[in-house]
Amino acid sequence: MLMATTLRTWGGIISALLGGRDLSxxxxxxxxxxxxxxxxxxxxVAGFLVALRAKGRRLRRLRGWLRLCVVMRRG
Structure with missing residues (x-):
C-alpha cells in the first residue's frame, strides 16, 4: 500500500487519491x-469527492462523515 505524505494542496491530495495512494x-x-x-x-470539494469515489475502498466508512461536511458547509 502506497502512503502519500505532506501533500497539503488540493491538487496534491486529489492526485494522490486518483493515483491510488492512501493519504497520511x-x-x-x-x-x-x-x-x-x-x-x-x-x-x-467536487474534485476531492470524485477522487475519494475513484479510490473506492474506504468510501463506505467516510460516507456519513462526508455528508456531515456537506451539510455544515451549506450552513
Whole structure:
C-alpha cells in the first residue's frame, strides 16, 4: 500500500487519491478541516469527492462523515 505524505494542496491530495495512494493522517486531517471550515472551493470539494469515489475502498466508512461536511458547509 502506497502512503502519500505532506501533500497539503488540493491538487496534491486529489492526485494522490486518483493515483491510488492512501493519504497520511495529517493530509486527511488537512483536507477534512478545509471542507468543514468552508475553505475549499466548490471545484476543490467536487474534485476531492470524485477522487475519494475513484479510490473506492474506504468510501463506505467516510460516507456519513462526508455528508456531515456537506451539510455544515451549506450552513
Amino acid at each position: 493522517a495529517e493530509d486527511t486531517f488537512w483536507a477534512m478541516d478545509g471542507l468543514v471550515r468552508g475553505e475549499a472551493t466548490s471545484a476543490q
